[in-house]
Amino acid sequence: MSRNPAIRVGIGxxxxxxxxxxxxxxxxxxxxxxxxxxxxxxxxEINGTFYxxxxxxxxxxxxxxxxxxxxxxxKGPRYTTNRxxxxxAGASVERFLAxxxxxxxxxxxxxxxxxxxxxxxxxxxxxxxxxxxxxxxDGHALRHVVEVRxxxxxxxxxxxxxxxxxxxxxxxxxxxxxxxxxxxxxxxxARLQCASAxxxxxxxxxxxxxxxxxxxxxxxxxxxxxxxxxxxxxTQGRPGTRCFRVYDQWLQAPRxxxxxxxxxxxxxxxxxxxxxxxxxxxxxGIVRPAQSGISP
Numbered sequence: 001m002s003r004n005p006a007i008r009v010g011i012g013x014x015x016x017x018x019x020x021x022x023x024x025x026x027x028x029x030x031x032x033x034x035x036x037x038x039x040x041x042x043x044x045e046i047n048g049t050f051y052x053x054x055x056x057x058x059x060x061x062x063x064x065x066x067x068x069x070x071x072x073x074x075k076g077p078r079y080t081t082n083r084x085x086x087x088x089a090g091a092s093v094e095r096f097l098a099x100x101x102x103x104x105x106x107x108x109x110x111x112x113x114x115x116x117x118x119x120x121x122x123x124x125x126x127x128x129x130x131x132x133x134x135x136x137x138d139g140h141a142l143r144h145v146v147e148v149r150x151x152x153x154x155x156x157x158x159x160x161x162x163x164x165x166x167x168x169x170x171x172x173x174x175x176x177x178x179x180x181x182x183x184x185x186x187x188x189x190a191r192l193q194c195a196s197a198x199x200x201x202x203x204x205x206x207x208x209x210x211x212x213x214x215x216x217x218x219x220x221x222x223x224x225x226x227x228x229x230x231x232x233x234x235t236q237g238r239p240g241t242r243c244f245r246v247y248d249q250w251l252q253a254p255r256x257x258x259x260x261x262x263x264x265x266x267x268x269x270x271x272x273x274x275x276x277x278x279x280x281x282x283x284x285g286i287v288r289p290a291q292s293g294i295s296p
Contacts, residue, residue: 007215008071008109010043012191038066043073043109045191049096050075050114056100063104071109073189074101081115087128097137108140110189112170114147117177121152123161130165145170145189154178159231171227181227188218 014037015030024033037044046062048054062072080092101108113133133144146162147170159182162169168185174193192211195202203211210226217224 007219008043010041010045010071010073011037012045013047014038014044034062035065038070042069043071045073045075045112047075049099049101050078053077053095053099054101056103059100059103063107066107071107072104073109074111076111076113078114081113081119081129086125087132089129090132093132097134097142102138102140105140108142110143110145110168110187112145112147112189114170115149117149119148120150121148121155121158123157126158127161127165130161130167133165133167135166143185143187144168145185145187147172147191148180149177151178154180154230156231159184159229163231179228180230181223182229182231183218183221183223184231188215190214 014034019033020026020028020030024036028036034044046054066072077092077096080089080096083089111133134142136142145168148158159169159180162180162184163182166185168187168189169180169182171181171188171190172179172193173190190211192203201208214224214227223229
């Protein structure tokens with residue numbers, strides 16, 4: 001883990017037919033799409049791991065096709081979290097960690113364990129699940145984050161458990177899900193899900209500026225003043241704040257869907273990396289994508 005905070009702006013997935021001929025140049029073969037996309041963003045969340053087991057050869061190929069300073073976030077399998085008793089997920093967690101994801105090597109970023117909207121907070125069962133998430137595997141540090149979607153998780157008890165085990169909570173702008181803004185791990189993982197096709201970059205410029213301000217606060221180990229926290233009073237005098245350095249941050253642009261234009265997510269990423277963050281985070285801040293140099 002680096003000593004200087006890195007802000008990574010990425011997208012969820014890269015294999016989308018509507019991007020071909022818009023974001024991806026005409027004539028670019030599908031097998032080179034990850035190679036191309038990884039030269040325009042600094043991180044990508046792999047969603048396929050949520051739906052099924054990937055092969056070690058796939059992880060190794062993704063490692064080889066991306067720049068050396070690139071990072072992947074992974075979604076844990078849905079079968080792990082979509083169950084009545086989380087404490088019984090040990091075998092599922094182990095299968096996933098043994099599936100070959102370490103082939104990503106130093107490019108392995110946060111592992112997102114996404115809960116269904118129907119899963120309610122139960123302190124004992126939730127803690128039992130957090131205990132199943134190891135901090136390292138075969139000498140590789142692991143960073144875990146949970147994405148909870150039931151309002152019952154928006155409570156100080158949940159924050160206290162996450163902080164006790166050093167596990168992050170996904171920060172979202174989606175009004176349908178609980179907003180957990182407390183710093184509970186030495187990294188921040190934000191998934192922005194409210195982009196609109198009406199805005200050229202998916203979000204208004206003022207909204208992008210606000211998220212950039214949040215990132216600046218996180219990089220300093222502070223809770224952004226505009227984001228309400230739930231936890232107990234920390235050393236900095238605000239609920240839920242904690243005086244530590246946030247080393248890495250991920251801001252994921254929304255996955256393109258029916259509501260978005262075909263290249264909306266890359267547009268949002270460009271809005272972050274080129275219009276705003278590059279000035280505020282120089283020299284030690286954002287890891288900016290290199291020019292792709294890739295022709296069809």
